[in-house]
Amino acid sequence: KAGVTQTPRYLIKTRGQQVTLSCSPISGHRSVSWYQQTPGQGLQFLFEYFSETQRNKGNFPGRFSGRQFSNSRSEMNVSTLELGDSALYLCASSLVWDSYNEQFFGPGTRLTVL
Amino acid sequence: SQQGEEDPQALSIQEGENATMNCSYKTSINNLQWYRQNSGRGLVHLILIRSNEREKHSGRLRVTLDTSKKSSSLLITASRAADTASYFCATDRTGNQFYFGTGTSLTVIP
Numbered sequence: 001k002a003g004v005t006q007t008p009r010y011l012i013k014t015r016g017q018q019v020t021l022s023c024s025p026i027s028g029h030r031s032v033s034w035y036q037q038t039p040g041q042g043l044q045f046l047f048e049y050f051s052e053t054q055r056n057k058g059n060f061p062g063r064f065s066g067r068q069f070s071n072s073r074s075e076m077n078v079s080t081l082e083l084g085d086s087a088l089y090l091c092a093s094s095l096v097w098d099s100y101n102e103q104f105f106g107p108g109t110r111l112t113v114l
Numbered sequence: 115s116q117q118g119e120e121d122p123q124a125l126s127i128q129e130g131e132n133a134t135m136n137c138s139y140k141t142s143i144n145n146l147q148w149y150r151q152n153s154g155r156g157l158v159h160l161i162l163i164r165s166n167e168r169e170k171h172s173g174r175l176r177v178t179l180d181t182s183k184k185s186s187s188l189l190i191t192a193s194r195a196a197d198t199a200s201y202f203c204a205t206d207r208t209g210n211q212f213y214f215g216t217g218t219s220l221t222v223i224p
């Protein structure tokens with residue numbers, strides 16, 4: 001079974017631009033979560049989607065948004081990029097969202113904002 | 115704010131030695147999970163311990179949980195160079211999201 005895939009793996013953008021990141025979960029998994037990882041703040045939860053519905057959202061500004069499609073693939077979008085948005089963005093999938101279920105992480109998208 | 119804090123931040127040991135890292139958290143939890151991350155890549159799930167469990171083993175890994183102290187420890191026995199990675203604890207407080215700690219960077223010297 002293929003793992004979680006994320007595209008692109010690396011991205012360089014300039015301030016003010018917007019970016020869209022994609023995540024394909026493991027086949028059959030319906031829950032997709034997104035995390036931002038930075039050296040200063042560590043891993044922080046962005047949002048979680050299940051069956052195309054955002055069920056929970058972390059403490060991030062409205063510039064960060066996401067969606068999930070009927071095939072469970074998910075995208076996250078960051079508008080009006082700031083230097084501080086430079087980070088590794090990780091998505092994780094699980095069969096259903098349940099804290100007793102293991103989350104399977106993708107390799108991440110490394111975003112650099114210049 | 116982050117839920118968990120790992121200690122130490124960095125640990126360097128010789129191959130074959132045991133490595134112990136600790137995680138403290140702030141509020142009551144349903145369970146606690148440990149993950150490993152190799153140099154800027156995705157996280158790999160290691161072990162889950164429920165709030166009503168005190169100790170759990172998986173291969174060379176031993177995890178303990180003390181809910182009265184709001185802390186957990188991860189012990190890796192007979193370490194190998196391949197264990198070099200960052201280790202994170204993750205707690206589920208509300209049942210809706212995981213809170214990750216700051217991580218312990220482990221270096222195992224061959």
